[in-house]
Amino acid sequence: MKQSVCRFVLFVSLCASALGAIAADNKVIEKPVVADTAEKFDAQAAEIRKEMSSGGRYEYIRPDERAKAETDLNSMAAMLQKSGSVAAMSKDERVQLFNTQEHVNGILTHSDSYRLVCERVAPTGSSIPVTKCRTVADIERNRLDTKKAMQDAMTIGSKCAGSNCRGN
Template sequence: MSHARLFVLFVLAVFLLPSGAQAAKNDDDTRFVDSARQEQFADQAAAIRQQMKAGGRFEYVSAAERQEVEHQLGIIENLLAKRAGDRLGENDQLDLLAAQETANAILTRRDGRRLICEHTAPTGSNRKVRQCITYADRMSAHNATRRMMFENIRKSPAESCYDPAKC
């Protein structure tokens, strides 16, 4: 067996064993999908699906991303059903880990509680200030600005000064 294959199996063992999964969850709270225990995974998948709805933690997941997360959750559910107390084969373990990591990557990127910090200089100043805002607040402000812009364009008079010949 090659060294790369052994390394992958070691990583799988660390992440798929209950103690390893629990340690990873305690150290880093961004693991939303954790397939360490089959009984808990159904509840976990249901909670993720609920949070992807409007007003949930992952409400800004796009339709394509939502479909991909659903697909990955389906793969995990099928593999866990296949396991049924037995250990999965190497390829199935790799598929399980890949599905779990893909779903986690999408959910982490669209997590409404994720804090985004920027160093920006306020208008009229050269001194940069650190400003932090959650992803949900940022997307909400972005959507409100877009709505306001489109409403202003829609309400503008037909004979506007955008054409210099009419001004």
């Protein structure tokens, strides 16, 4: 009896740790960029640029936000290349680097596909609001699919075939 309870507890703890590892990949990264040295930052910047491409974590970033993030990443790289590391920077340079880092982190956190957006809406036929949560990726996919469906309906629906046309 004791052995079966121990096995059950072990099984549950292993399952929980496995689920925790899976769920960890889908969490919003609070600080995507942490600049320390030029080498570490270059690796981080390359990873972020990869994630901003199609299929990446930040694929739904707006073009103007992407340009701002690129500018910030390039600015941070230049500051770190000049000094070598944060420790070698003057106080003013560190403040400027930190502010730029916070700006790019804000942009990336806002554009993270796994960020959860919740809203309280009343479903059709009810006046009782319900909390509905979706990820940024789900919202953007839905928006793009709806836009494509509307464009397809306008294109296909506007074609006139045979005797079904008005005015014929």
